[in-house]
Amino acid sequence: MTTVDHPRTSRPYDPRDISSKAFWTQTAPEREKTYAVLRAEAPVSWHPPVEDMLMEDPEDRGFWAVTSYAHLVEVTKRHDDFLSGEGIVMESMPQELLDAGQGFIAMDPPRHTKIRRLLSAAFTPKQIARINDQIAANARRIVDDLAPRGEADFVPDCAALVPMHNICDMMGIDDPADRAKMAHESQFAGGWSDPELMQGLDPLTRLFEATIFLRELAGKYIEQRRAHPGDDLLTSLVQAEVDGERLTDDEIISFFGLLTIAGNDTTRQSTSHAMKALTDFPDQRAWLVEDLDGRLPSAVEEMVRWATPIMTFRRTAARDCELGGQQITQGDKVVMFYASANWDTEVFEHPERFDLSRSPNPHVSFGGGGIHHCLGNQLARTQLRAIWRELLTRLPDIEVSGEPSYTYSTFFHGVNHLPVRFTPAG
Amino acid sequence: MRIVLDESKCSSLGMCESVAPDVFEVGDDGALTVLNPTPPEDQRALMEEAVAACPTGALSIED
Numbered sequence: 251m252t253t254v255d256h257p258r259t260s261r262p263y264d265p266r267d268i269s270s271k272a273f274w275t276q277t278a279p280e281r282e283k284t285y286a287v288l289r290a291e292a293p294v295s296w297h298p299p300v301e302d303m304l305m306e307d308p309e310d311r312g313f314w315a316v317t318s319y320a321h322l323v324e325v326t327k328r329h330d331d332f333l334s335g336e337g338i339v340m341e342s343m344p345q346e347l348l349d350a351g352q353g354f355i356a357m358d359p360p361r362h363t364k365i366r367r368l369l370s371a372a373f374t375p376k377q378i379a380r381i382n383d384q385i386a387a388n389a390r391r392i393v394d395d396l397a398p399r400g401e402a403d404f405v406p407d408c409a410a411l412v413p414m415h416n417i418c419d420m421m422g423i424d425d426p427a428d429r430a431k432m433a434h435e436s437q438f439a440g441g442w443s444d445p446e447l448m449q450g451l452d453p454l455t456r457l458f459e460a461t462i463f464l465r466e467l468a469g470k471y472i473e474q475r476r477a478h479p480g481d482d483l484l485t486s487l488v489q490a491e492v493d494g495e496r497l498t499d500d501e502i503i504s505f506f507g508l509l510t511i512a513g514n515d516t517t518r519q520s521t522s523h524a525m526k527a528l529t530d531f532p533d534q535r536a537w538l539v540e541d542l543d544g545r546l547p548s549a550v551e552e553m554v555r556w557a558t559p560i561m562t563f564r565r566t567a568a569r570d571c572e573l574g575g576q577q578i579t580q581g582d583k584v585v586m587f588y589a590s591a592n593w594d595t596e597v598f599e600h601p602e603r604f605d606l607s608r609s610p611n612p613h614v615s616f617g618g619g620g621i622h623h624c625l626g627n628q629l630a631r632t633q634l635r636a637i638w639r640e641l642l643t644r645l646p647d648i649e650v651s652g653e654p655s656y657t658y659s660t661f662f663h664g665v666n667h668l669p670v671r672f673t674p675a676g
Numbered sequence: 677m678r679i680v681l682d683e684s685k686c687s688s689l690g691m692c693e694s695v696a697p698d699v700f701e702v703g704d705d706g707a708l709t710v711l712n713p714t715p716p717e718d719q720r721a722l723m724e725e726a727v728a729a730c731p732t733g734a735l736s737i738e739d
Contacts, residue, residue: 327733367706370688374702619731621687628690 257579258311264288264295268315268587271301274443275658278558278589279602285317285590293318294574300340300660302443304453307342313564313583314576319594319614321574322586325565326618332565332584333358334622339440340564340585340660344454347461355508355622362621364492369505370625372420372483378628381420388415389636393644400674401651403667404525405518412637413517416629417509422475422482428467432510435460439511440662447657447666461507468506472499483509509626515662517630519559520615521637522654522665527556529650531604538606539642549606550634555613556604558589561663563622588614589663648672677720678738679713679727685734692735695726708734 266284267273273281288295295317299310316322325332335358337348348356354365371377392411396402414433423429438460442453471484479485487502528535538549567582578584591614593601598608616624624630641648651671657664679699686708692700696719699712715723720737727735 367688369706370690370702371704371706373690374688374704374706375690375694375697376702617731619733621685621732623687623689623731625687625689628694 257577258582261296261312263298263312264292264315266292266295269298269300269312271658274300274660277656278663281589282593282602285587285593288315288317289590289594293321294576296576304341304343304442304457310342310583313340313585314573314578315585315587316573317587317590318574319591319597322588322591322614323618325573325584325586326614326620326622329358329621331568331571333568334362334565336566338563338565340562340583347457354505355512359621365501365505366621366625368487368490368492369483372486373625373629375628378632381416382632384419385416385632385636386640388412388419389633389640391415392637393640397644397675401669401671404650404670405522405665405668408637408641409518409521409525409665409668410514412521412633413514416517416633417513420483420629421471421506421509422480422484423467423471431463432467433514435463436510436514437664439507440515440659441657441664443660444658444664444666446655464507464510465503468503469499471506472502512624513626513629515664516559516626517633519663519665520554520557520630520634522668523557523559523663524553524634524638525648525668525670526650526654526665527553527604534604534606535642539646542639542642545606546635546638547631548609548611549638550631551611551613552604552606552608553634553638554615554630555592555598555608555611557663558592558613558615559663560615560661561589562587562660586618591618644675645672677715677717677723679710679715679723680736680738681708681710682734682736683708685732687732687734689731691729691731692726695729696722699723700726 266288268284295315296312297315298312316325334356337343338356354362357365389412392408396408402408410433414429418429423432437447438457441447442457448456472488475485475488487497487505490497538545563586565584567578567580567584569580571578595601597612616627648670650668652669654668655666657666688702688706688708690702693702699710699715701709701711703709723737727737
């Protein structure tokens with residue numbers, strides 16, 4: 251009797267390391283050195299499972315790394331071949347966590363199409379324009395609190411507060427204590443491997459705790475909105491029907507989790523990385539403030555490219571198929587490396603330059619143009635414009651004053667701490 | 677010039693609406709409506725910009 255090995259068990263691994271803790275604890279420019287080699291020599295390459303997995307998964311034999319811009323866009327658009335329903339992070343996760351935190355981001359058509367359309371009503375250009383004043387007011391209040399201090403930890407004292415207030419306003423989370431706890435708990439969704447965040451706790455246990463908190467909080471507000479409808483997103487979800495049926499509490503909770511995570515961590519990251527870049531590239535900052543309102547739109551695109559707040563998303567092959575000359579087999583994990591695509595010299599001239607006037611700037615930080623393209627992209631852009639207009643006008647000399655500390659994660663490009671100083675203002 | 681919408685690709689992101697709000701509108705039900713499928717020729721550059729802005733490739737121009 252002969253046994254034929256499954257391709258996943260016999261396929262040779264690419265020698266370039268992008269799986270180890272050593273790789274993921276490097277800085278972004280250090281990781282880029284490896285990506286550059288992969289893009290040039292093996293833009294679709296097979297790698298061993300990442301170290302420090304959230305849970306043991308003996309079935310996990312590795313993943314395909316998609317590092318070039320062109321192949322990343324291709325994977326994004328081939329949503330029939332590369333599915334999201336089995337999870338969208340590199341690591342294998344217990345199903346309960348997938349269900350609670352990933353919502354429609356981890357769904358495939360046709361259900362994805364219907365649910366997404368339902369939510370997209372809250373993110374249309376008109377709707378974002380309607381809440382534009384509220385977003386500006388939140389930015390003003392954040393800088394009001396920051397201005398007299400002269401120094402601060404930019405991440406918790408500014409960057410984290412921007413999306414926290416805006417997302418909570420949209421969802422109708424009005425209790426300040428709930429807002430703060432919610433923003434804090436959302437970090438565990440992608441930061442479970444970070445030692446500072448975890449404080450020695452077991453990642454899986456802590457992640458379950460965060461999930462339980464978000465479920466309970468969502469449950470409380472869902473009940474309130476059923477009894478007292480408002481004009482917020484949660485009320486629309488409670489009242490919405492898909493195919494003639496109301497959404498279940500579990501489904502609503504799952505969107506709540508997704509919006510909390512996707513909404514809080516990404517904008518926090520982009521704002522923080524932008525603060526660092528504006529300090530490191532003073533010429534760019536000078537160019538921006540010469541015509542702040544006119545230049546902020548293009549500047550925000552470059553901030554988002556530079557930050558690439560989500561570094562990886564995963565798909566799972568629905569069938570045997572080809573990608574970039576590689577034979578993919580059904581069930582293979584296919585991981586898109588957004589930071590690498592955003593540095594692809596086939597598309598970006600001098601990607602290592604923080605160039606606020608970059609045009610065109612077809613970065614993939616909001617996605618490569620597939621059906622899962624970031625729903626909140628307009629919201630994110632509006633928030634970034636609002637906070638930078640406020641900061642650069644009122645605290646014109648704000649700058650990074652010490653070493654940042656970064657999150658250890660294969661998913662979030664996170665900044666934990668970023669000391670800043672500025673001339674105090676009234 | 678005719679604007680063609682492929683509803684199977686449209687994710688209702690509204691990038692087209694932010695470029696040309698007179699021609700495209702994502703309604704409160706989350707569905708995109710092409711308000712004016714046959715815009716005048718002098719809007720061609722704007723329409724091309726709107727079509728190019730669509731990240732999911734749901735829009736095209738037919739002559």
